Amino acid sequence: AQRVTQPEKLLSVFKGAPVELKCNYSYSGSPELFWYVQYSRQRLQLLLRHISRESIKGFTADLNKGETSFHLKKPFAQEEDSAMYYCALYNAGNMLTFGGGTRLMVKP
Amino acid sequence: EAGVTQSPTHLIKTRGQQATLRCSPISGHTSVYWYQQALGLGLQFLLWYDEGEERNRGNFPPRFSGRQFPNYSSELNVNALELEDSALYLCASSLSTGYEKLFFGSGTQLSVL
Numbered sequence: 603a604q605r606v607t608q609p610e611k612l613l614s615v616f617k618g619a620p621v622e623l624k625c626n627y628s629y630s631g632s633p634e635l636f637w638y639v640q641y642s643r644q645r646l647q648l649l650l651r652h653i654s655r656e657s658i659k660g661f662t663a664d665l666n667k668g669e670t671s672f673h674l675k676k677p678f679a680q681e682e683d684s685a686m687y688y689c690a691l692y693n694a695g696n697m698l699t700f701g702g703g704t705r706l707m708v709k710p
Numbered sequence: 711e712a713g714v715t716q717s718p719t720h721l722i723k724t725r726g727q728q729a730t731l732r733c734s735p736i737s738g739h740t741s742v743y744w745y746q747q748a749l750g751l752g753l754q755f756l757l758w759y760d761e762g763e764e765r766n767r768g769n770f771p772p773r774f775s776g777r778q779f780p781n782y783s784s785e786l787n788v789n790a791l792e793l794e795d796s797a798l799y800l801c802a803s804s805l806s807t808g809y810e811k812l813f814f815g816s817g818t819q820l821s822v823l
Contacts, residue, residue, distance in 0.1 A: 638812075645713070645714075645813075645814045645815065645816055646800065646802075646814040647813075647814065648811050648812070688752070688753065697755050697758060697766055697768075698743075698755065698812065699755065700745075700752055700753040700754075700755075701752060702750075702751070702752035703752050703753075
């Protein structure tokens, strides 16, 4: 069965510091992974997906199949990055399995 | 363009009652997903509907059910409510093959007393 683990429920950093939100997965097939974000008083929305290999709002995420990880990184955190971040794994059956989420707090 | 809309915003019920939650997808989207977000448990997949059919369901008891109407809107029904059903229920929609981008509603907060 597929599983997504986000080991940190809360991550607190200062503005300008690097950020890494961890995500580990277990899945027997070829994984397709995503990061979703929920800003305060806003809806959950897609941030980025690994197949696009894109950078959104300065965030990147690299799929490491050897370590079964898909960590989200940003070199310099901004206060507006404060939000709840969810890692998600797509599986056959058109189902997204979400991790438990990490709350990122960026302090001024 | 209107986003995914859910109603009601809040719902208070007592144990044993039934709850009905509603979702209207983005125009043109045929897939609707339901997720439960209980405190401390993250998002748990409940149900997926596409073109009026239930395509997949998560690990929830049969008292969680739903349907999708011809206009692609959807209902989630929870029978014989239990205290642990208290959660935020999120609906999301996508194009039929658009699993990679789900658009979420604001959710219905269900409280079971």
